[in-house]
Amino acid sequence: MAALLEMMVGGGLFGGLFSFLVPLWASAVLLGLLVGWAWKPKWADMVVAGGGGPSLGEAVEKHLGIGFNSLPSLDSLKTLSQSCISWVSEERSEKGEGEAVACSPTPMERDQSVVNIDDFQYLRRLVEMTDGGPVWHQMMDRTLPTMSYQAWRRDPETGPPQYRSRTVYEDAAPELVRDFFWDDEFRGKWDDMLLHAATLEECRSSGTMIVHWIRKFPFFCSDREYTIGRRIWKSGGSYYCVTKGIAYPSLPRHNKPRRVDLYYSSWCIRAVESRRGDGQLTSCEVLLFHYEDMGIPWEIAKLGVRQGMWGCVKKIEPGFRAYQAARQAGGPLSRSAEMAQINTKVDEDYLRSMELIDPSESDVATVKKPWRENIPKFLIVGGAVALACSLDRGLLTKAVIFGVARRFAKLGRTVNQRATP
Structure with missing residues (x-):
């Protein structure tokens, strides 16, 4: 019986099955084509007609009511990456930064994954605490007369420890705080760990930048080098500032300083009510999400962060007040501060619609x-x-x-x- 079954499976049964299934599959394909053609949209007839009829873009525009002339061209899509779609528009500053400037072919145009809409959505999920990661555990809660600070940490199953902090600055505008954290030229005045900062590439159409940093580490560690892609999105009154480590092959690696490949440090900046309780949105909240693989054991890194966190945070507040005074005095904007004012605007209705969709x-x-x-x-x-x-x-x-x-x-x-x- 076993031999008989083996012969039937190996020969006649498979041949019979395929002789039946192949015509059935072919019939299903033909039936699908017929049904699909019967239900085709009206603009398909106009496209197939050809000749003097409307083009594909005109036909779809007539049928769907969308203006294709308002959509970005192929060349602009290379520059603006995935963010230049119908619900996204560029917010220009009043100082003329937003005029159209042609960008030469760069890695930002060749590699659309430098900083794109996925990075914005990831940061938004972190802000809304819907990213599905581990639970955050509070590390610190401190208050100064003009600033309050809270910090949390979590340890994912893979990767370095992740940190979340909430800083509230009294009497501060979100736009000014945004410029402050983007201003590499001024950062050296309050961040004594920053040894070098240079802009490698920038595109004034989208505000995307690629910057090169070298940061000072303690004496027992070599300095660290970063190639960072960054960009700012605006939704409502909130600014989503993404900075992350990216590959930049044209900048050679060296043994010293040691390059950090895994780096993520992004903020959400928005106005909040003052602690005075007067109902006025005169304070600014900064939600920071940070993690990086510095090349040292993570337990040692966690100990160092815990010991040095408050000392570093305390230096930021007087640095910001100095920046605030300089801007109020009419000081000129640096190049990087100008770039901070070129933001990609995202419609809030789109965000709300995306929150209702769970692909899983x-x-x-x-x-x-x-x-x-x-x-x-x-x-x-x-x-x-x-x-x-x-x-x-x-x-x-x-x-x-x-x-x-x-x-x-x-x-x-x-x-x-x-x-x-």
Whole structure:
């Protein structure tokens, strides 16, 4: 019996199944084409007509009511990456920074993943605490007359420790705080760890920058080098400032300073009510999310951060007040502060609509998935039925065919269950 079953599986059964399934698949494809053509949109007829008819863009524009002339060109898409779509527009400053300036071909244009809309959405999930990461544990809660500070840490299963902090500056405008943290020329006056800062590339169309930093580390460690991509998005009254480490092959590596590849440090800056309780939004909240792999054991890094955190934070507040006084006195803007004023504006309605969509729980995944799993089973069993009915070779042959078909159907179901996360 085993030999008989082996011969049938290896020869006649597979040939019969395929002779039935191939015409069935071909019929399904033809049926899909016919149904799809019957339900085609009206603008498809205009496109197929050709000749003097409207172009594809004109036809879609007429059917959907969208103006293709308002969308960015292919060249601008290279510069603005994934953010230049219908719901995104560039916010220009009043000082003329926003005029169109052609950007030469750069890694920012060749590599669209430098700083893009995915980075903005990731930062937003961190701000809203919906990123699905571990629980944050509070480390610090300090208050000064014009500033309050709180800090948390969490330890993911893989990767370095991650830090979250909330700083509130009294009597501070979000736009000024945004410029302050972006201003590399002024940073050296309050950040004594910054040894070198230079702009490698910038694009004034999107505000994207690539900067090179060298930071001073304690005497037992070599200095650290960073190549950072950064960009600012604005949604409502909030500024989402993304800075992260990126690959920059044109800048050679050296043994010293040691380059840090994994680096993430991003802020959400927005106005909040003053602690005076007068209901006025005269204070500024800065939510910072930071992690990096500095090349030292993480437990030692956590100890160093805990010991030095408050000392570093205290230096920022007087630095900001000095920057605030200089700007109020009419001091000139630095180049990097000018770039901070070129923001990508994101519509709040779009963000709210995105919050209602959870790809992991979509109808496609939960409703249509059983149909996809049942189609192979249906085809195999149906093919076996057709084959058994077309062969007149006794009950044994038909029983073997049905048994093999059931075995394949169960095997397919098992594979699908194992592949489902």
